[in-house]
Amino acid sequence: MGFKLFPNLIIPLLFLIPFSSPKPRAYGQLDYNFYDRSCPNLSMIVRYGVWAALRNDTRIAASLLRLQFHDCFVNGCDGSVLLDNTENFMGEKNALPNRNSARGFEVIENIKAYVERACPLIVSCVDILTLAAREAVFLSGGTPWPVGLGRRDGFTASENAANEKLPSPFEPLGNITAKFAANGLDLKDVVVLSGAHTIGYAQCFTFKNRLFDFKGTGKPDPLLDSSLRSNLQSTCPNVDGSNSNLAPLDSQTVYRFDNTYYKNLVNKMGLLESDQALMGNPRTAAMVYDYSMYPSLFSKDFAASMVKLGNIGILTGKDGEIRKKCGSVN
Template structure:
């Protein structure tokens, strides 16, 4: 475990922007927490990396590869990619100023992945809240977990293509999204001008503290400056708005609930015992 932490520290010094990506990869669970998201495409299957919900948000694969390589040198075929992913998510949050939680080890790695399953089961930033809640419920999570785990957007960035429709032509109106505070428009339009060449530009999910784990994400939602439509929707629904307000006023409540929800999520669909395997490389089955 110390080796994993030391590797993440080394990577953080080289590229601090990568920290938030571990938590996001861990949150992109389709079949279960079996590290299937880390598998590259093969002749037998198309993996999850290029699924629409992952394409513009799940990043940091090379960081996990680096950690796995160091772990294999020290302890071959001992620690699974699934466990590394769970540990990396926790340490990335802690290093960014967020809460600590216990990570139970013993997961094994899946033998396959499915782009179509990821497309069907993972939420996208363009989906209505009801769809997102239904996908969480299907995994044994609840509507509170939707609000809590969305708080992972307190760190990291989103590509302009994920929200640019809100800035210029929301639902064909020729106008910005009325749910977006107009005060946020000038900066966002500077980052994401209305042209295709800006689609891959990055904007902070949680301005102005995109590198720090805090409760500003929720404060932004209360102020109607949430970046993604799916995020701002949490403030527009009476089932979730009260919790958004509570987290905006009490960061410690958010930290405690986030740790609890991460434990729940990290135990979804895990493989143990003789199921699956411990991969030598997270990108390929043995």
């Protein structure tokens, strides 16, 4: 089968590897075979787009995964996080959790451009984002999962909704759990989806209080490993100019999607206070221990939680639209 979008490409073997997971016909309102006839090369196009982006930017896998999470948590999975500001609304890109932080918009837009050349006005931006998040995990060493397709793009976005609905690393576990519950996700999903922090980076301001003055005590957070704290203090010195410096969420296997995140929590090496807080609750701590010991269990449960995430508040059928460009409505 030819792949005319990339005429000079020698396709790596990974692009030809089928997913071994069983693919039932449908999940809810979505269909695993939705584009089989209308855009048969879709999965290959998306995988190549993510792979090419990852070659140029090792952080992009985590950014794409985070982008899907931030999209689905604000009024459902409708591609709203991709929209630029208009005269009618302030988009989510400028909300506090996304400002100077959310990344990967150009990757989705580039993939969309290739998809439009192959299958004009067939594939939604939100389906591309959902597939890209799956490919980001797979290309980082994680286990892929079947993705139901057929979502349609929304018409609007809300900066205020993003500020209100997205969890913050400064919030207590109870608040974060409540925001998950508002989207039909439970405590197990909190623990499982937090495992996405096995890849990616965080800006110093999100955890610097743990290094120098934890909760006004004038001392570091006692739940942070001392050797890790020393390294982080070098990366994030106690000056304002260091707030945007970056540190890996998982300093052991920075770019590999695995279960080391949970091992870090057991060893008091969780970077964010909201991550380490999972060890302070008996129910979540028990799950952390399980995932730290059984990587296959984490892979299975992460796949299940990602399917749940991808089905939050979706638009299908005649609702929404298929955007031509992901940053603007048609």
